[in-house]
Structure formats: structure tokens, C-alpha cells
Amino acid sequence: MRDVAIIGVGSTPFGKLERQGIVEMAVAACRDALAESRVPREKIQALYLGNFAGERLASQGSLAAIVVNRLGMSGIPATKTEGACASGGIAFRLGVLGIALGLYDFVLVGGVEKMSSAPTAEVTAALATAGDETAEMRTGLTFPGAFGIIMREHMARYGTTRAQIGLVSVKNHGLGAANPKAQFRKPVTLDEVVSSRLVADPIRLFDCPPISDGAAAAVLCPLEMARDFTAKPVRVLGTGHATGPATLWESADVTTMPATVRASREAYAAAKIAPADVDVVELHDCFTIAEIIATEDLGLFPKGKGGAAVEEGWTALGGKVAVNPSGGLISKGHPVGATGVAQIYELVRQLRDEAANQVRGAEIALAHNLGGTGVVSTVTVLGRA
Amino acid sequence: MRDVAIIGVGSTPFGKLERQGIVEMAVAACRDALAESRVPREKIQALYLGNFAGERLASQGSLAAIVVNRLGMSGIPATKTEGACASGGIAFRLGVLGIALGLYDFVLVGGVEKMSSAPTAEVTAALATAGDETAEMRTGLTFPGAFGIIMREHMARYGTTRAQIGLVSVKNHGLGAANPKAQFRKPVTLDEVVSSRLVADPIRLFDCPPISDGAAAAVLCPLEMARDFTAKPVRVLGTGHATGPATLWESADVTTMPATVRASREAYAAAKIAPADVDVVELHDCFTIAEIIATEDLGLFPKGKGGAAVEEGWTALGGKVAVNPSGGLISKGHPVGATGVAQIYELVRQLRDEAANQVRGAEIALAHNLGGTGVVSTVTVLGRA
Numbered sequence: 194m195r196d197v198a199i200i201g202v203g204s205t206p207f208g209k210l211e212r213q214g215i216v217e218m219a220v221a222a223c224r225d226a227l228a229e230s231r232v233p234r235e236k237i238q239a240l241y242l243g244n245f246a247g248e249r250l251a252s253q254g255s256l257a258a259i260v261v262n263r264l265g266m267s268g269i270p271a272t273k274t275e276g277a278c279a280s281g282g283i284a285f286r287l288g289v290l291g292i293a294l295g296l297y298d299f300v301l302v303g304g305v306e307k308m309s310s311a312p313t314a315e316v317t318a319a320l321a322t323a324g325d326e327t328a329e330m331r332t333g334l335t336f337p338g339a340f341g342i343i344m345r346e347h348m349a350r351y352g353t354t355r356a357q358i359g360l361v362s363v364k365n366h367g368l369g370a371a372n373p374k375a376q377f378r379k380p381v382t383l384d385e386v387v388s389s390r391l392v393a394d395p396i397r398l399f400d401c402p403p404i405s406d407g408a409a410a411a412v413l414c415p416l417e418m419a420r421d422f423t424a425k426p427v428r429v430l431g432t433g434h435a436t437g438p439a440t441l442w443e444s445a446d447v448t449t450m451p452a453t454v455r456a457s458r459e460a461y462a463a464a465k466i467a468p469a470d471v472d473v474v475e476l477h478d479c480f481t482i483a484e485i486i487a488t489e490d491l492g493l494f495p496k497g498k499g500g501a502a503v504e505e506g507w508t509a510l511g512g513k514v515a516v517n518p519s520g521g522l523i524s525k526g527h528p529v530g531a532t533g534v535a536q537i538y539e540l541v542r543q544l545r546d547e548a549a550n551q552v553r554g555a556e557i558a559l560a561h562n563l564g565g566t567g568v569v570s571t572v573t574v575l576g577r578a
Numbered sequence: 579m580r581d582v583a584i585i586g587v588g589s590t591p592f593g594k595l596e597r598q599g600i601v602e603m604a605v606a607a608c609r610d611a612l613a614e615s616r617v618p619r620e621k622i623q624a625l626y627l628g629n630f631a632g633e634r635l636a637s638q639g640s641l642a643a644i645v646v647n648r649l650g651m652s653g654i655p656a657t658k659t660e661g662a663c664a665s666g667g668i669a670f671r672l673g674v675l676g677i678a679l680g681l682y683d684f685v686l687v688g689g690v691e692k693m694s695s696a697p698t699a700e701v702t703a704a705l706a707t708a709g710d711e712t713a714e715m716r717t718g719l720t721f722p723g724a725f726g727i728i729m730r731e732h733m734a735r736y737g738t739t740r741a742q743i744g745l746v747s748v749k750n751h752g753l754g755a756a757n758p759k760a761q762f763r764k765p766v767t768l769d770e771v772v773s774s775r776l777v778a779d780p781i782r783l784f785d786c787p788p789i790s791d792g793a794a795a796a797v798l799c800p801l802e803m804a805r806d807f808t809a810k811p812v813r814v815l816g817t818g819h820a821t822g823p824a825t826l827w828e829s830a831d832v833t834t835m836p837a838t839v840r841a842s843r844e845a846y847a848a849a850k851i852a853p854a855d856v857d858v859v860e861l862h863d864c865f866t867i868a869e870i871i872a873t874e875d876l877g878l879f880p881k882g883k884g885g886a887a888v889e890e891g892w893t894a895l896g897g898k899v900a901v902n903p904s905g906g907l908i909s910k911g912h913p914v915g916a917t918g919v920a921q922i923y924e925l926v927r928q929l930r931d932e933a934a935n936q937v938r939g940a941e942i943a944l945a946h947n948l949g950g951t952g953v954v955s956t957v958t959v960l961g962r963a
Contacts, residue, residue: 249634254707258954270819294679322639434655439647569643
């Protein structure tokens with residue numbers, strides 16, 4: 194396998210982007226990544242694009258092929274990948290494999306979602322399709338409901354407190370306030386989080402990410418060619434992609450996501466590192482409790498200690514391992530198909546010392562993308578080249 | 579690159595499958611393919627699943643991950659691919675590359691679509707998302723409308739006659755009548771085709787495929803391992819995947835699809851064959867005129883001669899090259915995401931001498947899958963191993 198480098202990234206701001214359609218957002222992020230990489234578009238040999246529900250929420254399918262056309266790159270193979278909220282992470286991994294296995298030399302990867310133009314009830318219904326419809330979601334369960342069950346169980350099993358969980362939101366909103374791409378730019382207090390509107394008991398409004406529009410992109414090439422294009426290539430040290438239970442009732446323990454555990458083990462093994470080597474993480478905080486569980490499943494903290502880790506400040510900027518310095522899904526926003534690639538965007542900036550909330554001297558970065566209640570996960574480990 | 583073999587295939591019947599949901603259909607086809615391959619499910623290392631509009635028409639996303647769970651294979655990476663009507667062809671090509679490049683030894687590929695449970699107007703709207711929404715489809719154009727424009731142009735430019743085009747439907751319905759998996763099992767006359775209900779002038783009802791449910795699957799492994807599992811492996815000789823114009827107004831000539839031309843050239847070059855070497859073809863007859871154009875773009879007949887080829891019987895069973903012996907999309911049915919894999923199912927049976935409409939002594943087979951009005955295409959060349 195060849196070593197792979199990221200030589201350019203791009204991202205729209207995340208939020209309610211009223212003037213931009215789904216194709217326009219994807220094109221804007223791709224153009225930014227291409228410009229930054231200085232790779233002429235004629236050299237790009239393939240596009241992998243993550244998107245969840247374009248057909249449903251934006252009346253747009255065939256998205257990867259349409260985006261290459263709008264980029265003036267018609268002809269090259271274009272593939273849209275879908276794995277709910279992990280759609281972008283899957284696209285990124287396929288791009289990395291395309292270079293690593295020698296199929297291509299220059300690959301464009303993107304992720305996009307347009308959500309704000311659909312009615313909220315339709316967005317909720319579309320998001321619910323990430324679960325197993327006949328086996329679970331048909332009962333009326335929603336994702337806030339599912340993560341409410343998970344949150345209760347984590348609290349009961351490990352003594353995790355409402356305050357510890359709420360502090361995830363305080364941390365992420367605080368960090369997002371400094372991120373110019375973030376949807377929410379305002380700090381919140383713990384009191385505001387725990388007294389915010391109840392969504393699905395015990396999940397409250399500030400435990401959730403917003404409905405977002407946005408896109409992100411990255412240009413990949415073999416590491417050996419990277420310095421022809423940029424002085425600061427970022428190296429892909431390892432990737433992982435795994436599945437886990439599709440429903441809560443099939444999970445032996447809802448406080449752990451086997452897909453995250455498997456994908457991270459695969460990525461750590463490929464990168465030849467241990468969890469303790471990681472300096473900065475962008476992980477899938479689709480709810481506050483999901484961040485705590487992910488830090489445990491990724492091996493950053495022992496099982497059941499993720500809540501205490503937040504309280505101790507270990508996941509803050511300047512802590513043992515900075516978690517979600519971008520503000521995470523909760524503050525930066527969560528345009529579903531874009532999220533996995535936006536995590537890469539943030540971590541590339543961290544490893545180039547260009548991040549809004551810079552983790553000083555960060556050498557090893559990890560991205561964690563999750564679909565549904567853990568039905569699929571991707572993990573990527575990046576390092577300075 | 580390693581040589582790749584297909585060692586098992588499966589397919590549901592195509593049609594209105596009222597008792598089967600989208601997950602159940604995909605699982606049924608995968609189980610059949612696994613059983614035929616005699617590969618124990620623990621050996622399967624990845625699933626690639628083609629699906630177009632599951633989130634919209636069947637309220638089911640995360641489909642690949644959910645299907646591996648239902649198959650009892652939770653843990654392995656699972657990827658859903660979407661490229662409109664070419665979703666299945668893209669999934670198949672990714673599976674082939676996974677083996678060819680040495681990433682995996684045993685891969686499961688599937689394709690599925692559930693369409694009959696949604697209202698017809700919603701199906702039409704979902705299908706229209708395969709086109710560029712803001713650049714073309716928003717005007718109100720539908721796919722029958724688009725192919726009506728293409729049909730008129732082919733008739734005007736090359737003198738292709740209404741009778742020649744209608745004979746595609748007569749041939750395919752005649753062949754489908756003998757295919758136990760086909761949705762329509764009844765021959766039609768030319769008079770019935772050209773006097774059937776007008777859909778989008780000059781496209782009539784019998785120029786179109788039906789709304790269908792169905793799934794298909796295949797098991798792949800390195801050719802060198804194939805005979806451990808089956809006495810009749812089928813070899814993948816070459817694949818291609820390309821994009822083309824997303825709209826009719828951006829097409830220099832709407833009577834040719836550059837994506838088909840590019841994808842087929844790539845597949846022929848990999849297979850080291852010429853179009854004249856092909857004995858049997860399953861191609862994307864999403865409308866009767868699309869079959870004629872595809873036979874030209876694939877190089878089976880000169881440009882403008884596809885209509886005459888049908889009239890001469892050259893594409894019939896026993897003709898120069900048998901086209902759509904399964905009955906094609908028009909008669910077998912067109913569950914969008916399943917079609918590309920169902921073509922592989924049919925051709926594997928042809929190369930094992932097991933097809934309902936067997937092409938005697940067929941040695942080289944070609945599958946052609948198309949998205950939209952040619953925005954994306956995949957081509958696969960298969961041979962006896």
C-alpha cells in the first residue's frame with residue numbers, strides 16, 4: 194500500500210445557507226480544496242462524495258456525477274456513498290484506498306447535505322431512515338429518543354452525571370464560538386444547557402446538533418508526490434470502517450458502539466499507534482452523550498470514565514486530548530453527509546497549525562464518524578508528513 | 579491486479595413484491611448468492627450495495643449496514659453506492675476492485691430498490707432527482723420526456739423508424755416471457771407497442787420499463803480461489819466507470835452518451851477484446867430508444883445503425899449479438915438500484931449455460947448500466963473461467 198497525503202481542503206460555512214443549493218455547496222467546497230492543493234482539475238481521476246438524503250431533502254440524486262459535471266471534470270468516475278451520518282467518512286476512506294492501492298494518483302473527496310430548506314418534520318423523518326425502519330424506527334423512535342435511552346443507561350451504569358454530560362455542550366459551544374465556519378458562535382453556560390427545552394427526556398435542546406447545510410472537500414495524492422503541491426502535506430496514517438448493531442434491542446450494551454471500537458482498532462493498527470498517542474480528535478458528538486461514549490470506545494478513556502474526563506477538563510483545549518476543537522457537530526453544525534469530511538478539514542488545519550482553536554504542537558489527529566446509533570463507523574488517523 | 583471471479587449469484591423475482599420490504603429483498607438475494615457460492619458468511623469481508631432512493635421511497639437509509647446486520651455479518655465494512663439507475667453497477671465495480679487490488683478475498687455485492695409501495699407521482703418525482711434539479715429537471719422535464727426528445731432526434735438524424743424502435747419492445751417482451759424472474763411474462767406485438775398509451779410523445783407505454791421491486795447479489799473472490807467453491811466460476815475480464823453530461827442542453831449530441839462510450843472503452847481495453855467479440859449483452863434499455871443508442875455507443879453497431887440492427891434481427895436470440903435475453907429493463911423490470919447487479923446475475927447464468935433464454939456457446943458477455951440521461955455509466959465484461 195502506498196502512503197497517502199492530503200494536499201488541500203475546503204469547506205463552506207455550516208448553517209442555514211439560504212442562497213446555496215446542494216450542488217452549489219459541494220462545488221464550492223471542492224473548488225476551495227482544488228485551489229488550495231494547486232492540482233489542476235484535469236489531473237483529478239475520481240470523485241467520492243458522501244451524502245445522506247439528497248434525493249429526499251434536496252430533490253437531487255446522481256450527486257457525485259452532477260458535481261463533477263459542474264466542476265468541468267465530466268468523464269471521470271464519480272461515486273456517491275451513503276452510510277447515514279457516516280456517509281462522508283466512507284467517501285474519504287474510499288478515496289484513501291484508491292490512492293493507497295495504486296488505482297489513482299489524484300482523488301477528490303467531498304461531503305454535502307442540504308437540510309434547511311425542508312420542513313423540520315420532514316428532516317426528522319429523513320434522519321429516522323438512518324435506523325432500521327421495520328425493526329425499530331417504525332415504533333416511533335427518533336434519534337433524540339434513542340440517545341435519550343442511551344444517556345439514561347450510561348448514567349445508571351456508570352454514575353455519569355447530568356452536569357458532566359452538559360459540560361460537553363458547554364465545551365463545544367465555547368470552542369465553536371471561535372470557529373468562523375461554525376453555525377453557532379455563542380458560548381453557553383451549564384445552567385443554560387440543563388434548563389434548555391426538553392427534546393426527548395433526558396436529552397435537551399443544547400444536547401443536540403442543529404439542522405445544517407454545508408459541504409467539505411479534500412484532495413488526496415500519494416505522499417511521495419505531495420511536496421510538489423504543498424509545503425504542508427498531511428499524512429493519512431490509518432483508516433478503519435466497521436458496522437455494528439442496527440437497533441438498540443440487538444445491542445448487548447447500548448453504552449458502547451462496537452462499530453467505533455472495531456473501526457478505531459483497525460485505524461490504530463494501520464497507523465501503528467496507541468490511543469494515548471492522539472493529540473487532537475474530531476469525533477461524532479451527534480448528542481452530548483455520544484461524545485462521552487466515543488471517547489471511551491476510541492480508547493481515550495476507560496469505559497465509564499468519559500463523563501469524569503469532561504469534568505476534569507481532559508478533553509478541553511489544552512487538556513490531555515483536545516476533543517472537537519472545531520465545536521463539533523453540536524456547535525459547528527451537522528450537515529449529515531458533510532460531517533465526516535469536515536472533520537478531516539478541521540484536523541488538516543490543526544496539523545498545519547492553522548486552526549481557529551489550535552492544539553499546540555499536535556502531531557497525531559483522529560477523526561471519528563458514526564451512523565445511526567452505531568450501525569456504521571469510520572475512523573481516520575492523520576499525522577504531519 | 580488480481581483476476582476476479584464471480585462464484586455465486588442470487589436474485590429475487592422482479593415485480594410488485596407486496597410482502598417484502600427493501601431490507602428483506604436485499605437479504606433474500608444476498609442469501610441466495612451466498613448459498614450458491616458455498617462461501618461461509620464469516621469469510622465475507624465487505625458488502626457494497628447499490629440503491630438509489632431508499633431514504634425517499636422506502637424510508638430506509640444506512641441500507642448496506644442494516645443488510646449486513648440482518649445477514650448476521652455485523653462488523654464488516656458496508657458501503658451503499660448511489661449513481662441513480664447505475665447504483666448497482668457502481669457497487670459491483672467497487673467490489674471487483676476490492677478483490678483485484680488485494681484489499682479483500684471475499685466480497686458480497688448487492689443492489690436493491692423498493693418502488694411499488696410509494697404513490698406513482700412520488701416515484702416519478704424520486705426518479706426525476708436522477709437529473710440535475712436546478713439546471714434542468716426544475717423546468718418540469720421527466721425522464722420519459724427527456725428520452726422522448728432523444729428519440730425524436732435519433733429518428734430525425736438517422737432515419738430510425740418508429741417500427742424499428744418498437745421492435746425493441748417486441749423483442750424484449752418476447753424474451754422476458756420466458757424468464758421466470760421477469761415482471762412481464764407476456765409477448766406483445768408491434769401494433770400493440772405503437773398504439774399503446776402515449777406517455778411523452780413519441781414515447782409510449784410499451785417503450786417504458788415498469789415500476790418494480792427487486793434485488794440481486796453476487797459473491798466475488800480471486801480467480802485462483804474460485805474453483806474451491808464452484809465448478810463454473812465466471813471471470814471478470816474488465817470494468818469501466820465514467821461520467822457524461824448531466825443535462826440534455828449541455829450535450830453536443832443527445833443521440834450518444836459519452837459516459838457509455840468512455841466506460842466501454844475502459845472495459846474493452848482491460849479485457850483486451852473488441853466489441854465484435856461480445857456474444858451476449860445485458861444493457862440499459864430504460865426506454866426502447868436507449869437500447870438502440872447503447873448498442874451504438876458500445877460499438878456493437880455503427881452510429882445510426884442501431885435501429886436497422888433490431889429490424890434485421892441482429893440483436894435477437896440467435897442474432898449477431900444477443901441483446902437483453904433476460905427481457906431487459908422493459909420486460910424483466912427495473913428496480914433501479916438492483917438493475918446493474920441483476921444484469922450480472924443474468925450474464926453469469928448465460929456463461930454457465932443456465933439462462934432461461936440461453937445464448938448457445940456464449941463466451942464473452944457485457945453488462946451496461948446507465949444513470950439519468952447518461953450522467954454516469956458502468957460497463958463490465960465477463961468471460962468463462
